[in-house]
Amino acid sequence: MQLGFVCALLSLLAGNSWADTRAIGAQECHPNSQPWQAGLFYVTRNPYRLLCGATLVSDRWLLTAAHCQRPFLWVRLGEHHLQKREGPEQLFRVMDFFPHPGFKQNRITQDYKDDIMLIRLPRKARLGPAVQPLNVSETCVSPGTQCLISGWGAVSSPTVHFPVTLQCANISILEPRLCQRAYPGQISKGMLCAGLWEGGRGSCQGDSGGPLVCHGTLAGVVSGGSELCSRPHHPGVYSSVCHYVRWIRKTMEEY
Numbered sequence: 614m615q616l617g618f619v620c621a622l623l624s625l626l627a628g629n630s631w632a633d634t635r636a637i638g639a640q641e642c643h644p645n646s647q648p649w650q651a652g653l654f655y656v657t658r659n660p661y662r663l664l665c666g667a668t669l670v671s672d673r674w675l676l677t678a679a680h681c682q683r684p685f686l687w688v689r690l691g692e693h694h695l696q697k698r699e700g701p702e703q704l705f706r707v708m709d710f711f712p713h714p715g716f717k718q719n720r721i722t723q724d725y726k727d728d729i730m731l732i733r734l735p736r737k738a739r740l741g742p743a744v745q746p747l748n749v750s751e752t753c754v755s756p757g758t759q760c761l762i763s764g765w766g767a768v769s770s771p772t773v774h775f776p777v778t779l780q781c782a783n784i785s786i787l788e789p790r791l792c793q794r795a796y797p798g799q800i801s802k803g804m805l806c807a808g809l810w811e812g813g814r815g816s817c818q819g820d821s822g823g824p825l826v827c828h829g830t831l832a833g834v835v836s837g838g839s840e841l842c843s844r845p846h847h848p849g850v851y852s853s854v855c856h857y858v859r860w861i862r863k864t865m866e867e868y
């Protein structure tokens with residue numbers, strides 16, 4: 614079964630010059646309305662190369678997907694238009710990655726269990742209107758909950774087109790039963806599916822690692838989904854943050 618968790622992988626394997634997994638059926642976010650949104654880049658000058666999204670969870674830590682790990686990455690905060698200098702942007706070179714110990718990078722079996730990772734910034738972020746952390750969700754959200762995803766990932770698929778401004782989309786949490794039906798045998802306890810069952814809206818390449826915000830807290834981290842983004846009956850797969858609260862706390866306290 615060609616279940617790609619991969620919007621994410623596509624680009625890694627194909628050497629896609631942009632990268633990893635965003636949002637189909639989205640619209641431009643109001644600038645800096647998602648002040649916890651971070652972008653992870655391989656190269657930060659033009660042509661910049663977006664790898665993943667991430668979420669600022671304190672002035673020193675980001676939460677993203679474990680499959681976004683590289684020897685080092687550039688983090689941009691306070692960003693909206695990727696090609697314009699608008700004022701609130703902050704840039705960090707990061708090397709301190711803390712992937713969840715349960716994550717095994719296995720591109721053959723495409724096991725994306727525990728696809729969650731903390732990143733420590735080399736210095737504190739300067740908080741302001743365009744740069745604010747988001748609390749992690751301690752209680753798990755129920756199916757049907759309306760949530761918001763955001764990212765600079767592809768806005769079309771399979772022919773990918775990348776936006777220059779941050780895109781936002783409302784999607785809902787799906788029943789675990791539907792999630793299992795879409796990806797039989799591949800959905801573990803720490804995962805959830807979100808999107809529209811009929812397709813047409815959801816995360817895509819370049820969105821990986823980015824936020825799923827429900828009730829004003831971080832409920833999910835974009836992990837994967839079907840290879841063609843937003844196909845009917847192949848919703849996006851997210852790491853369910855409520856299952857990792859203890860690990861997140863412990864890691865942030867220890868390091």
Ligand SMILES: *[C@@H]1O[C@H](CO)[C@@H](O)[C@H](O)[C@H]1NC(C)=O
Nearest residue numbers: 746747748749751828829830
């Ligand atoms: C975030 O969590 C802190 C500590 O639990 C709490 O005091 C604060 O009100 C929360 N912020 C929001 C926006 O929910």
Ligand SMILES: *[C@@H]1O[C@H](CO)[C@@H](O)[C@H](O)[C@H]1NC(C)=O
Nearest residue numbers: 639640641642761781782783
């Ligand atoms: C998401 O839904 C909220 C509330 O219904 C609405 O105010 C907002 O404009 C929607 N955002 C997008 C990007 O569709």
